[in-house]
Structure formats: C-alpha cells, structure tokens
Amino acid sequence: MQAVRNLFRAPWSSDVKLSDKTAVITGANTGIGKETAIDLSKRGARVILACRDMEKAQAAVKEIAESSGNDDVICMKLDLSDSKSIREFAEAVNKNEPKLNLLINNAGVMVCPYGKTADGFEMQIGVNHMGHFLLTYLLMDLIKRSAPARIVTVSSMAHSWGSINLEDINSEKCYNKNKAYAQSKLANVLFTRSLAKRLEGTGVTAYSLHPGVVQTDLWRHLSGPQQFFMKMARPFTKDSIQGAQTTIYCAVEPSLEKESGGYYSDCAPANCSVAGKNDKLAEKLWQLSCQMLSITWE
C-alpha cells in the first residue's frame, strides 16, 4: 500500500535547521498542521500551536514535544471564527514573542452546513480566508521585524473550481457548500498573491499550496457515501506526514527565498487557476476583506 502511495510522492527532503526561529501554526492539533509542527520542532524551532480547542491542543503539545525531542512547543487559544479571539491571540503573541519567522495559515473547514462566524461571515470564507487575513494583518509588524520570514497559507486544488462572489461573498442568497469551500481556497491563493506584492523588499515572502488529497479529519462533513469513497481511494491519497511536506517545503526550502506569491504542490511550483492569477480580482478581494473586517491595510 505504501509503495503505491510512494509512486505519487515527491522525494523532497531538507536538513535546514530552524534554531532561533519561531513558528505559529494554526489548526495544529491534528492532521497536516500537527505533522508540520512536529517537523518544524525537529528542526529546532519554537512552535506555537494556535488552536480553538485547548484540550486537544494540550494533547498535541505533549505528542509533538515527545516525538520531536524539542520541548519548546506551546499552545495558545485561537478561534478563527471570531475576530475577538483572533485579536486576543495576536495581542498575546505581539506582547510575549520577540520574533515570528514563520506564520503557517493552515487551519480550515470544508463543506460544512451553512453557518456564520461571530462576525457574521459564512463559516468557510470566514475561517479559511477572513480569519487568516486578519491574523496575518495583526502579526505583520512582528513578522517584518523578524525578517527573513515566511507566510505560508494552505489552500487546495479545489481553488480551481472556485470563483469569488464579490456581490455575495457570505453566500446569503444561495449556499452551495462545495462552491463556498472552493471560494475560500481561491481566496487563499489570491491573498498570497496580493500579500507578496505588498511585502516586496521587506524580506518577508508568501506562498500558497495544495497539500494533496490527505486522509485527515477535514472530511468530517462529507456524506456517508462520500466518506466511503474516500476510504476506498486511500491507496491514492496521502497520509498526514506526506500531506505536510509541501507546507514544510514552502516554510524552509532555501531556493524559495527569492520567490514570493506563488502556488505550490508536491513540493514544487505548480500552476494555479486563471482566476488565481487575476490581480484585479485579488485587489478587489483585498479591499472587500479590509472593509468587512473594518481595517486599513494598504
């Protein structure tokens, strides 16, 4: 089974060390985020797990410290569906952390039933895009002071099926859970593109990526038959360790130092959709996000 999986894997590896570096990883108590945390810890980084469920987060801290041999791992409360929680998290990081070299915007929800965040945003665009947009904004000064630094946002190939509904980004008129997920993942790609432009010359670079089709809890909202199909497709999918590799590549690969704003898959540059390269759309999304969050970010 593993041999079949390996046929589809990129053999990237790197011995880059991250001593004296600090990383924040959202949604790091499970799945791709947890495996990313284990890897960055093994490289010597101080790792902050930014999680909404502190019980799960504490258990992950223990597991990560044990498997990496690095006990410089902590967890902090972050609920990306609530701007108050995001502001409290960022305030604590800005106050207590002298540097932040890696921000990994990893947390995500997929095809959930219609719901709204505390700020009234549709849940998928709210958590996957708006939450990370605000988080990045609030940590920006610290990240810039810590340059060289990287901001890695976990998107998905599902972004290719998406469009940004600027007139109804919260799907209030019509909700299609697949379209809403694809919209949020396209927003991740466009955000990274716009962010990179704004960060030119600062020593901070930005990347978005597709991790692969990975066996994680993300599929919790799929229907019974869909879950069954995903189980049957297991030999052609990645486990969480494999699923974390492109995130880790974007976070540490030295050759990416001079690149910014791009999209990656299987530990290599990849083509995003035409919409994902639309700078006008990216700018409109940026302005709309600022307006919805009541922030000014030129």
Ligand SMILES: NC(=O)c1ccc[n+]([C@@H]2O[C@H](COP(=O)([O-])OP(=O)(O)OC[C@H]3O[C@@H](n4cnc5c(N)ncnc54)[C@H](OP(=O)(O)O)[C@@H]3O)[C@@H](O)[C@H]2O)c1
């Ligand atoms: N798995 C795949 O096939 C696949 C494919 C393409 C892209 N991705 C992307 O990969 C990323 C990681 O997903 P995964 O597969 O590792 O899924 P996962 O195992 O479900 O992990 C998602 C993480 O996000 C956290 N999260 C959800 N809502 C949150 C909120 N409001 N505030 C803070 N954290 C929140 C979850 O916390 P709880 O544990 O408390 O729920 C969990 O820690 C996501 O952005 C996803 O879109 C995954």
